[in-house]
Amino acid sequence: MIGRGVMVLALMLAGGAALAQAPAGTRISNATRGGMQDRSSHSPAEALFVEKCGMCHRQMGMGTVILARRMDPALAMLELRHDLTVDYVTAAARGGIGNMPRIQRGEVSDAQLRVIAGYLAKVAP
């Protein structure tokens, strides 16, 4: 499981590094510590999600940071949501959405995407 508190590292590295603050509604951690993601998992499906999606959709991922601007920051991490369906996740991954690029089949196969979408939609495997 992942931590409930959306912890935010206040460090920014677009072409360098500088101090920054968190998106509204997220808790600010120490400026240069605590940006690490929880990379743990407790099922093969969760492990696949972490491997393929976690870098953007767990703590301090690009997707989490941007989604926190558009919705309740407490639900900015996909794994905390209850409104995701298999079809929606599949469409978002393959079609891209907002700033999220399309996920290519070389990176995530159709079979892998089915597992990940099922995990996020909380559908029993």
Place this chain on the structure above:
Amino acid sequence: MIDPAKLAAALRDFRSAIGADNVFDSDQDRTAYSDHFSPDETRHQPGAAVAPANAEQVQAIVRIANRHGVPLWPISRGKNFGYGGAAPVVRGSVVLDLSRMKAITVDEHNGTVLVEPGVGFFDLYDYLRARKIPLWLSVPGNSWGSVAGNALDRGVGYTTYGDHAARICGLEVVLPDGGLVRTGMGAMAGSPNWQLYRNGFGPGWDAMFCQSNFGVVTKLGLWLMPEPETMAGIDFEFDAPDDLGWAVDTLMPLRRAGIIQQAPSMGNWLRSAAVMTRREEWTKDPAPLNDTVISAIRKRFNIGWWSVQVRFYGPAEIAAASMAVLRRAFDKQPVLAMKETHWQQGDPPEGSPFSGVPVSFPLANANWHGGRGGHIGYSPVLPPRGDLAMDQFRRTHALYEKYGMDYHASFAMGERSLTNVNQLLFDRDNPEMMTRVDRFFRDLVADAHAHGYGEYRTHIEYMDLVAATYDFNGQALRHLNQRVKDALDPNGIIAPGKSGIWPGRWREKQA
């Protein structure tokens, strides 16, 4: 440009060689492998993609491509955002997607790793942590991408191992004719020194496969930093634009002397704002952000006009002595703020890229203008002198103003150079802005060229433009590259146009 009949024939052969499940040629696939930062994704859209599982399959694909005259565009993981992503220079090329090749071999004792191109920074990070191997990565600001691909494109990170190409030690390469070579000590079958001694015997070829189209790298050796006993440093804030000059002149002697062994990057206020906020939170005025807004940004993030972070790695005594030298260098200098930071073994993980922790959030700057955004990088290299840095800053800043764009820049201090990394943040759904960005970029390249400065890396759209600025003796180096290209790749199969290197048959078409 690519004959549809030849492509169809090649795809048939690819399917029988690597399985139909690993050949992608639907419209959705072609779009997925395009540059998603581009205002017109069709401009560099590939014709298909193939995803081999190993070097043998790469060899088979290269041979098939030769047979049918179909160009391949190798990608490691295709996350080279700001430089074209997965997309090829030549529309209709077949993307050779190496994402599925994910083998990792770590030599913990010697601090080296051998990675296949599909291994991302997060993958390698997870691998090391799961096994409690005390080696640190050097990660780029977007760590979603490939360890090997980033090193081959001369990407940079934040630790003393941040010049990634300089830490490459030994490659395995599929040549354009389908042959397989290993460089350095790997040229000897079964050598235990492949990842230990770079040169081998005779000419060294590792650099030949960086930013080139001379082969397809299928394995890459890289040195990793042994976890240091201590990491210590100072975060500096500077109040005025003019502080750039003296700050560079204060830091560079320490960099040259080897006191500072990572590349400090001095960047402006927009780096923070663009990642953590959207522009509309600050102003509705489309003109470049004014001093009032800049002050508000600086106040909110408690930062200077410029910020720079310096870090030392090693035994506590050495880090402490280095810190004392750094403090002395800035003694009585008009620094706005200095904040010291210290980590030692036994502390909780430091948790930032300064200790090799991979991150993806800097990519959030694509959202600066709201909606679907993106960026391209403009990164000329200049001598490491404060007056030249100030001159570069003033000229570039004036061009940002001229083209109505928000200034976003940093100056990364190499051992003997400065790399002025500028981000052009845009809204790709704004055609007027995208036209402006293109003219702006061309003006920037021309401005650098007029001063004898060249870019270290560029977007697929501008590879010819930048290659042409390397103009000594009638672009003699480009001609050499093209002679090598023709010798190794007579059919022009591997990545035509990469780094401005065109195979003979493409040059004839262009003539």
